[in-house]
Amino acid sequence: MSEAGVMTTGYSIKAASELTGITEDTIRYYEKIGLLPRAQRKENSHRVYTEGDVELMKLISCLKKTGMPLDEMRPYLNLSRDSNLSEYPELYDKIQIHKRKILDQIASLQQIVDFIDTKVSEGNFGERKRNEDCTLTGDVKRMPVRNK
Amino acid sequence: MSEAGVMTTGYSIKAASELTGITEDTIRYYEKIGLLPRAQRKENSHRVYTEGDVELMKLISCLKKTGMPLDEMRPYLNLSRDSNLSEYPELYDKIQIHKRKILDQIASLQQIVDFIDTKVSEGNFGERKRNEDCTLTGDVKRMPVRNK
DNA sequence: GTATAACTTGGAGTCGACTCCAAGTCAAGG
DNA sequence: CCTTGACTTGGAGTCGACTCCAAGTTATAC
Numbered sequence: 001m002s003e004a005g006v007m008t009t010g011y012s013i014k015a016a017s018e019l020t021g022i023t024e025d026t027i028r029y030y031e032k033i034g035l036l037p038r039a040q041r042k043e044n045s046h047r048v049y050t051e052g053d054v055e056l057m058k059l060i061s062c063l064k065k066t067g068m069p070l071d072e073m074r075p076y077l078n079l080s081r082d083s084n085l086s087e088y089p090e091l092y093d094k095i096q097i098h099k100r101k102i103l104d105q106i107a108s109l110q111q112i113v114d115f116i117d118t119k120v121s122e123g124n125f126g127e128r129k130r131n132e133d134c135t136l137t138g139d140v141k142r143m144p145v146r147n148k
Numbered sequence: 149m150s151e152a153g154v155m156t157t158g159y160s161i162k163a164a165s166e167l168t169g170i171t172e173d174t175i176r177y178y179e180k181i182g183l184l185p186r187a188q189r190k191e192n193s194h195r196v197y198t199e200g201d202v203e204l205m206k207l208i209s210c211l212k213k214t215g216m217p218l219d220e221m222r223p224y225l226n227l228s229r230d231s232n233l234s235e236y237p238e239l240y241d242k243i244q245i246h247k248r249k250i251l252d253q254i255a256s257l258q259q260i261v262d263f264i265d266t267k268v269s270e271g272n273f274g275e276r277k278r279n280e281d282c283t284l285t286g287d288v289k290r291m292p293v294r295n296k
Numbered sequence: 297g298t299a300t301a302a303c304t305t306g307g308a309g310t311c312g313a314c315t316c317c318a319a320g321t322c323a324a325g326g
Numbered sequence: 327c328c329t330t331g332a333c334t335t336g337g338a339g340t341c342g343a344c345t346c347c348a349a350g351t352t353a354t355a356c
Binding site for chain 3: 173174
């Protein structure tokens with residue numbers, strides 16, 4: 001074998017972790033809460049992941065990065081890869097709504113960048129005159145996540 | 149008085165909450181953790197906020213929306229309104245770094261929107277072919293925040 | 297054979313950011 | 327005088343998302 005756990009039979013949890021950037025603990029946690037399906041086990045009960053599993057994990061971290069809570073991802077992940085999105089109009093609507101949120105996020109982040117540029121060039125940061133409220137929609141936040 | 153707590157003497161916590169969209173509890177919490185300076189009190193020990201205080205709160209929710217943790221905001225808030233940013237090269241650098249992060253966030257969010265558009269029009273969502281890893285930087289997430 | 301490494305499990309602990317609560321104060325209205 | 331309502335305080339509880347741990351198994355390396 002050349003890379004960690006890659007031997008045509010599939011990826012080890014370590015390999016999956018390296019490929020996705022998600023820690024092993026977190027992958028197990030995702031399985032525990034049912035975000036990922038229970039992984040196949042080898043005779044020794046070690047988890048084995050397929051290419052598809054890895055892609056699913058990547059999709060999770062993708063969605064996570066747009067501020068989607070883990071709970072909300074479930075429907076998208078369940079549907080993943082097999083059937084056609086257009087067969088689930090409700091889900092389709094949800095994702096369009098989510099897309100809208102992301103676009104709003106983008107617009108608002110852009111506003112803040114503009115704000116920074118203005119304030120920085122004007123010198124003082126906490127100016128009041130017409131701090132346009134930076135109308136953000138999402139309540140997006142950073143989390144503990146001190147991933148080693 | 150016409151609006152809640154507005155009587156030229158300043159804003160009540162309720163008024164400030166309404167103006168900023170931050171709950172009263174959260175405003176007190178911010179004061180508790182020293183993110184906001186201890187508010188002036190009236191004889192009856194009720195908090196009174198100035199226009200400037202309110203703007204400071206708005207700035208907090210602004211920054212929060214860009215994914216900045218409360219702890220990281222302190223330096224910006226302390227400096228707020230009085231002195232010139234360019235006098236604090238270290239802080240200036242920090243905010244430029246933060247700006248960079250926001251721009252990366254924007255780029256990545258844009259990627260995800262593109263991803264959604266492609267996948268949605270192609271039908272299936274969890275496709276693998278060249279799901280370009282949606283190289284997000286920030287680990288931005290949504291939080292509990294079920295604000296009333 | 298024994299140590300090392302890579303995994304397994306269940307469960308407890310942490311962290312940031314709230315959110316809620318009980319008990320108390322105070323002013324104004326009826 | 328008593329109630330109502332807006333506030334005060336300190337502290338406890340919640341929530342999402344990890345993160346860490348101890349104890350156990352198994353396979354290869356020496």
